[in-house]
Amino acid sequence: MTAEERERDRDRERVRHPAGATATGRPRTRLDQPRAQRRSLLPTYDAEAFGKLSERVARFLGTGRFIVWMTILIIAWVLWNVFAPRHLQWDHYPFIFLTLMLSLQASYAAPLILLAQNRQDDRDRVNLEQDRKQNERSIADTEYLTREVAALRMNLGEVATRDWIRSELQDLLKEIEERRRDEGDGRGR
Template sequence: MATERQDKEGSGRERPRTGSGAGSTALSRGGRVRLDQPRAPQRKLLPEYDPEAFGRLSERVARFLGTGRFIVWMTLIIIVWVIWNIAAPRPLRFDPYPFIFLTLMLSLQASYAAPLILLAQNRQDDRDRVTQEQERKQNERSIADTEYLTREIAALRIGVGEVATRDWIRSELQDLVRDMVEHRVVFPTESGHGREESDR
């Protein structure tokens, strides 16, 4: 009895399944990534930024650098800078004669202005490329429509050429009337001869 109970209890208990695929998850199978779960965000060393906003800013800066107002302001700042560092009292001069700080600021401004201008030009090139592609597709559609209309007009001309016109119907009716008049002249003589022969 005791052995039977132990067999029943042993059979009722779930035994751990052994095998290569039983009870294993996709992560435990060879370290593959599961497709039904989102990827964990990866840490990036560089700060994230919005490329579209940065591109718009670069276009504004490049547009401002290409105006006469920028040249005027830049010239005024340099003149004031030089005059201040020459004519001001010595303790108030922050950039004496070789103007090293002014040179550094101008080179820094140029080093930032050049990439911003290039970025703005690249964005403009991308827009021009998209515009040219759209214009090319529009031209292809216009050419296809023109060819279709040309074929339709040619078909209409052929169809109109086969349609009976008023002059053609008039000429055909005149020919029929002429034929009827000729047959009317011919038939009475033939019918008269037939009556004379029948009378005989």
Template sequence: MATERPDSQSPRERATGVPGAGAAPRGPRGRLDQPRTPRRKLLPEYDPEAFARFSERIARFLGTGRFIAWMTVIIVLWVLWNVFAPEALRWDEYPFIFLTLMLSLQASYAAPLILLAQNRQDDRDRVTQEQEREQNERSIADTEYLTREIASLRMGLGEVATRDWIRSELQDLVRDLAEQHVLPPGGRARGRDESDGPER
């Protein structure tokens, strides 16, 4: 019957007093071929893209004349109600501290929303500029290619016979043939003169 030797335990097992503490973990966290289970987060999760679109809509509405008109109407009605309404129905008497608080709260929310919308617009402008730069680079490359092709065509066309050149060559050939085979009035052909030699 085999007995365990006390020195066969690892230092971690001796320190913790738990057998097998020095071995590799065998639970799901120790498996490298399986993804970890997602941890619960204390903060609520949200879609950044959806929130950015929402902030952009709010920022666009804040920059319109309709918002200024509605804001003016609400402030005027607020002030008139709290000045001329019966005392029992007033909720914010002069100096309108609650109105000031509401406007400050609105400004504190409007500023980050406008910044988010500006960041989104900056990202969109950056992507657009990158696409335009790539398009310009492709256009420049295409222009250089076409320029080289046109230059090579012009060099090639310099060696091609044109219609006027062929016509002039044919006219010269016809003239030479006429001078060699047709006798001009009052004389002989040049070919016969050269072949016969000087007269005796």
């Protein structure tokens, strides 16, 4: 088909289905082309990068270093707002702003820790599945080797061993010696 013929076919198609409409009135979608991306009002983010960040934060929140620094910060905050000159204090007793900051930190820390735990659970599940498959392969290999060893033991009963051959050769040697003696005794008479 030439380029002109293809162009004529496209023109005929456009006349039959103007603006890509179908019998149902919906626009015709082309299956040979990807859909245009929809615009979203929500911000987009890289889930993997966010997950790694949440794991790092959760790992830090679970350290003694975090506890020490948080304790130092709270003690400094309270001491400053108790003993500093009144015009330099930003959070007077009962330290409402400090309570707000700690609540905000906790409200972000809890979901980040849960996200990190979920990612760890997913990794553990994959590792468990891989371990299970490896164990199945090991069991199958062990069963195969057990059958092979059993077959070798059965066949070994039919194989001449070194000790058996040695005893047979000794018996033959005795028999040959006896024949020589018998022949030697028979000549001497």
